[in-house]
Amino acid sequence: MKSGASKPAQLIAISIMMVTSSVAVGQNLQCPDIAKTLKEYSIDSSSSSYLNAVFSQHCQQDGSRKSDGGGIGLEAVVKAIPIKFTGSYSNSEEAVSNFCKTYASQTAATAASDSYKETISLKALETIQQCNALQGSGVTIIHQVNNVEAANFYLRRSVIQPLELQGVAATGNVTCEGLVGGKKKVFDSSISVSVKTTQSFACKRVGQRQAAGSPLFFSESIITVLTNQGNYSLFWPRDERQSENMATQIDRRITLAEGELAVTKANVVPLVKASSLAIYKCPSGAAVSYNAAWMYLGCNGQLSAESTCSNVWYNKPVEVRQCAPAGNLRLFQ
Structure with a gap:
């Protein structure tokens, strides 16, 4: 006993x-x-x-x-x-x-x-x-967003609580599919599954183009899993993806822009490396007068790179005069 x-x-x-x-x-x-x-x-x-x-x-x-x-x-x-x-x-x-x-x-x-x-x-x-x-309540429903167009859902029943899938409501261009009893079924508002242990299904969102070559746009979607234990919703934000053709066009534009930039750079480099030369405005004539056989007039109102100019008389002193700053001259390589 x-x-x-x-x-x-x-x-x-x-x-x-x-x-x-x-x-x-x-x-x-x-x-x-x-x-x-x-x-x-x-x-x-x-x-x-x-x-x-x-x-x-x-x-x-x-x-x-x-x-x-x-x-x-x-x-x-x-x-x-x-x-x-x-x-x-x-x-x-x-x-x-x-x-x-x-x-x-x-x-x-x-x-x-x-x-x-x-x-x-x-x-x-x-x-x-x-x-x-x-x-x-011991029930598990989770999801995983793989990318802008694919998401998976996983359901697991409780040991003591039954789990009845009573439909999948989806807005936007979204379709969901899964296996029930080894057979593929569409998981929409009419699906009804008594979850024995686990159940999973996958959803696909289809994008649309506004025009040929435009980005692939994915509209906002909401997927709601309806069960006897409560609902579970996924908010799938709007998104867009560049097309392969557009990506190729962008790549070509980038390559062209890089070439134009290289040419511009080659033209700019000499400007960056240019040096500056001071220019002076010299006075005209002599400040004094000497009685001489001949003279050389070096100050005649010219622009010069020298800050002074000289007047010379035969057998007389040399007259040096100051030239006024007139600006700068850029010298390019």
Whole structure:
């Protein structure tokens, strides 16, 4: 009896260990890091774009914290905020309160480009909060943006919670596909899958050209994964990519510009190395008069590189006169 009574207890213990182990494995698939997510879109977590998004979501305009600004994932938000805005704090709520007070005085209107980056930052925060909420129930949904036209999604059910995929809604020129039971299926609003363990699918965004040879433009897209445990959304910002033909044309223009620059440089170098020669304006005639058989008049109002000129009389002293500065003459090699 004693040994038999211990078997159910052992089975319960083993079951608990298996459930705990499975949940731990699921939790190893962490939600995206905010700083890393923003970096994919060339946004720094210390930039005004991100900080404005945090302020908009968690703070009042007077610098107080919103009463509904807490919740799951707040620690991740605080972690990405520079410490100069949070100061010392004992918990995430206090850190956000400190941030609201400190940053309220620094909020200002931003340019259109910064405003769009703020939108991206705000949507990234929403995605991570959705991910944390799902992981709170043991369910994992994450994504990876590979480039401007490809993204992947991964779903994992909880050990104790069922996960039903109830559709994938996508805006823009986006189509999604995945394997269900070994068969390829389109993942759109009509897809319905009972996730046994894991499920993945891939999405492709198609770009468009406004004209031949123009950049390939990818419009803004939102992909929402609908499940019985909650939704998960990816905000895919607009982007553009140069065509191969345009890249070739740009390369040719750069090569031509480099050639023209080399010619210009060859013409400029002598100008840079040119020297300067002082020029003087000499007076006309002699300052004195001598009775002599002949004379040589060296001062006759000429321009000269010499600062003096000379008048000479036969068997008399030489008269030296000063010439006035008239400017400089550039001498090129």
